[in-house]
Amino acid sequence: MSTIFFLIQQTMFFTIPLMVVALGGMFSERSGVINIALEGIMIMGGFFSILFINVMQGTLSGQLLLILAIIVATISGAAFSMLHAYAAINMKADQTISGTALNMLAPALSIFMARMIQPSGVQQIQFTNTFRIEKVPVFGDIPVIGEMFFQNTYITTYLGVAILIISAIVLFKTKFGLRLRACGEHPQAADAVGVSVYKMRYSGVAISGMLAGIGGLIFVVTTSTNFNANVAGYGFLALAVLIFGQWNPYRIAGAALFFGFMKTISATYSSIPLLYNLPITGYFYKMIPYIATLIVLVFSSKKSQSPKAAGIPYDQGAR
């Protein structure tokens, strides 16, 4: 039983950042802007928020510090994503190119700044993890469920679930969501009925920046004790989860959970006797999440639901 609890807790650590970032990408692409800069935005969000924790941890600690860091990550992610929005929307740039540029800029910029700012001159930013929750009061005592979801956890896990629910409501139940989707499907029609395509696309990219920034922080806080100018390719994996999840919040959650679980198996197989005793090499387990995703895609990709206008700069003159 304890193995299963352990697996579920681990799965959450992998799933939540992937899901949050993929949901961010969803808002951008649903508005019509392809955002492959998710990796770069995660790095920038991670950099500023971890730097914030590093500077403030003398005076603050625990959940308050983490919440403030989340706010820092949100703002810095959104700010960095504006570079992409400006290129993609105002300058009608090729969105792959500007996304690639930001992915390249972010790690270089964060190493450069870390070495400039820190007196030690090193590129890693250390922090002390005071954020882990042993047991959530009341909920943690519920049998089975308490141990699965309310022990050995972080508030970011619940934040991730909240982001999922809010994202689904915003996208499908609000005027804003309807307009956003219209801009990604048929911007000319949206414009014709008075929706500002530019404004909606800026909003979409800004939301993706906020969520990717948060995702960067969640990834670093839950998996490491220092920030070293990278998020282990999670931005690209989130992109895969977004496509795998067919630009739909619930499917994205499912895809992230699937990938997170596979990733957990590959990371922890050696502590699961059943798997460890199989005559399979460790490298095979490491490949499992990626191979499994490909296999699932083969059976689920016949009909793609991608937003029709994603990647095409909006030109008011075009019909």
Added chain:
Amino acid sequence: MKKKFSLPDFTNAAGPISSIVAILVGLLSGIIILLISNPARALDGFLWIIAGSLMSPKDIGNVLYYATPIIMTGLSVAFAFRTSLFNIGASGQFIMGAYGAVLVGVKLQSLGSFHWIVALLTSIVFGALWALIPGILKAYFNVNEVISFIMTNYIGMYLVNSMVRSTVYHKLTNRSLPVAESANIPKIGFDKIFPGSSVNGGIVIAILISILIYILLNKTTFGFELKACGFNNDASRYAGINAKKNIVISLLIAGALAGMGGGLLYLAGSGKYIYVEDIIAPEGFTGISVALLGMSHPIGTLFAGLFVAYITVGGSYMQLSGFVPEIIDIITAIIIYFAAFSLIIRNVLYKLKTRNAGDKS
């Protein structure tokens, strides 16, 4: 009619012009960053970037050496772009190709003077086969190529690590065994012209391949079909072009190019080994930048690869003035970012042209 002064027609040259503008903006930002980080030595640092790689024959040779693999991955990405496919998986194809080359280079020592050729051909085959998986998935199962490329990057990395360990592993250094002397690409006299550098015949191969790809894309029916599929899939299908076959072939070629890049680097005789680490080969991602800076044109990609290598070598010297080498990455990123604005520059040039035309009438 009175002949008036008119600007020469730049509209066809809009691509190169916008790349040059982007490079100038990038270098200007570089100066600003250097000024912010250390005003006293900023000029020194900037001179290193500009001239550091032209100081000696050795440096020029090293520019050519660094350029070789990224020209190949750049060509790979550029080629796939022509069919509207985004080859973000060049890293995986690159490392598979590298493994193929190293495997032959270590194991088949009895091949004599053909050794390096067989090793290089193996790298081409390995790279092509690795791109075949996403190609088939895309063409016949409609799997988005971006996601399958990302997955095959990871799978390729782990697979190569595992295969290196079981076939050509040197345990003490945690890397692949050195390839035989006969597997190294001939220096063809470059070691005399550029003494002390690692340049070899690989750069000549990369240049020849660039020209070959240019001819293939622009002078053959096959190249026309590939581009037609990229422009408008439905129209090209209506015209009787087999789109599925073209996707597969296009990615096979793209994979072959990236795999060959791996072969050219690891057969360079410069002491390169495949380390068993969980790190995706960066050459594939650099290839994306190179292809974008070269506007997905084979010859443009060739020059873009040389340019990126040129400022990288210069940037490595910049550390002598106490600057962080990542400044070069920042400059390159800014250049790529502004290269994305080429459409705006093209529009400006077009307006200039039409205004001139309007004056004449």
